[in-house]
Amino acid sequence: MNARSEASNPMPSRPFDEDAVADDVLRARLAAIVESSFDAIISKDLDGTVRTWNGAAERLFGYMAEEMMAQSILTIIPPHLHDEEWRLLDRVGRGERIDPFETVRQRKDGSYISVSLTVSPIRNGVGKIVGASVAARDITSTKEKERRIRLLLREVNHRVRNQYAIILAMIRQSRSEASNAATFQKQIEERIWALAASHDLIASADWKGADLGDLVETQMAPFHPGDTCEIAGPSLALVPIAIENLGMAIHELALNSLRNGVLKDRTGAISVQWTLAERGPIRGFSITWEERVAPGNKGPSFPQTGFGAVVLRRSVAQALSATVDVVSGDGMLRWRLAGPADRFLEPYQTAIEPRPTDGA
Numbered sequence: 001m002n003a004r005s006e007a008s009n010p011m012p013s014r015p016f017d018e019d020a021v022a023d024d025v026l027r028a029r030l031a032a033i034v035e036s037s038f039d040a041i042i043s044k045d046l047d048g049t050v051r052t053w054n055g056a057a058e059r060l061f062g063y064m065a066e067e068m069m070a071q072s073i074l075t076i077i078p079p080h081l082h083d084e085e086w087r088l089l090d091r092v093g094r095g096e097r098i099d100p101f102e103t104v105r106q107r108k109d110g111s112y113i114s115v116s117l118t119v120s121p122i123r124n125g126v127g128k129i130v131g132a133s134v135a136a137r138d139i140t141s142t143k144e145k146e147r148r149i150r151l152l153l154r155e156v157n158h159r160v161r162n163q164y165a166i167i168l169a170m171i172r173q174s175r176s177e178a179s180n181a182a183t184f185q186k187q188i189e190e191r192i193w194a195l196a197a198s199h200d201l202i203a204s205a206d207w208k209g210a211d212l213g214d215l216v217e218t219q220m221a222p223f224h225p226g227d228t229c230e231i232a233g234p235s236l237a238l239v240p241i242a243i244e245n246l247g248m249a250i251h252e253l254a255l256n257s258l259r260n261g262v263l264k265d266r267t268g269a270i271s272v273q274w275t276l277a278e279r280g281p282i283r284g285f286s287i288t289w290e291e292r293v294a295p296g297n298k299g300p301s302f303p304q305t306g307f308g309a310v311v312l313r314r315s316v317a318q319a320l321s322a323t324v325d326v327v328s329g330d331g332m333l334r335w336r337l338a339g340p341a342d343r344f345l346e347p348y349q350t351a352i353e354p355r356p357t358d359g360a
Helices: 003-008 018-036 055-061 079-093 140-177 181-204 212-223 240-260 306-319
Strands: 040-045 050-053 101-106 112-123 129-138 229-234 269-279 282-292 323-329 332-340 354-359
Touching: 040 055, 055 112, 055 129, 079 101, 079 112, 079 129, 112 140, 140 181, 140 240, 140 306, 181 212, 181 240, 212 229, 212 240, 212 269, 240 282, 240 306, 240 332, 306 323, 306 332
Parallel strands: 229 269
Antiparallel strands: 040 050, 040 129, 101 112, 112 129, 229 354, 269 282, 282 332, 323 332
16 A cells, blocks of 8 residues: 555544543542542532542541442431431522531531531532532531630639629728728738739639649748748649639738738748648648747737638638638647638649648
8 A cells, every 4th residue: 555545545533522631631620629628528419318428528527438428418417407407408409508607417436526517509511400519627626615715704704703802802801900091002902912913823724723832932922931931732733713712811821920920020930731631532621821930029910800800710711611720829820721622622633742841
């Protein structure tokens, strides 16, 4: 066969369809996007039958694609939300716009998960809506953060209201014990700063629990006790109400010592100790302030009136369901507060190790 005959009788070939190739490339790209998405992407018919299920959906809900293909989408919807799903499919079928919304879905292991859903209609070649595509994003951690923020705001609100009440009590009681306006102002400022110091400890511990030793040292610091004060006890995390009340008690005890005890003449010694002990089925907590003046010095006396007396004899004990025992005389003063440990400590708190004995 010569060249002419070859040219006049070419080999038959299949027509090249550029549109078909372009469609195949587009579908491949879309499939790659869906499969690589971090969001669970699911398509379903208007009767809820699952048609596609990407890898993210497998990871999010725990069902493999082969388990969900041709199954009802209700498989991952809690029973109490089935009506929500039927209403959603009805709205999609009628062409209504579905704004993104938050709801709950159920994993294969039965656990619930918070999700944000974006729903889009699926249309066939002639534009008829035949199903829906759903992109689901896990927002469990976001919802948990929101819950914690709400709890924190409620806690802050409670603490603020409580501190307002305490400050009002400070003003009333301090006014009765102050001899002049300057003394009154000084006492109010000192007590509010002491309250603020306890509040700072609560805030720095994310409103959960602050160390008792840190609280005692913080409250004693403005009085510069030096080596006259010994602090000892196990490392314990206090609940906020205990931080608030014990902080006030330590401040008032130190203030009283500054007026007529060890901190006035810097002679003698102060001991602040606490213990955690098992008392049958109940754990008990106690904290003791004891001060002894040097021989020959006038012994410390316990406040009988004013804000300090109210705090040390009544309000702290009432707030913590505890009892107070006071002993004074012969150059010695001892204040002891004891009560159930669960009123003072974070849940399941145990003594970690004895706190080193040192000067505050």
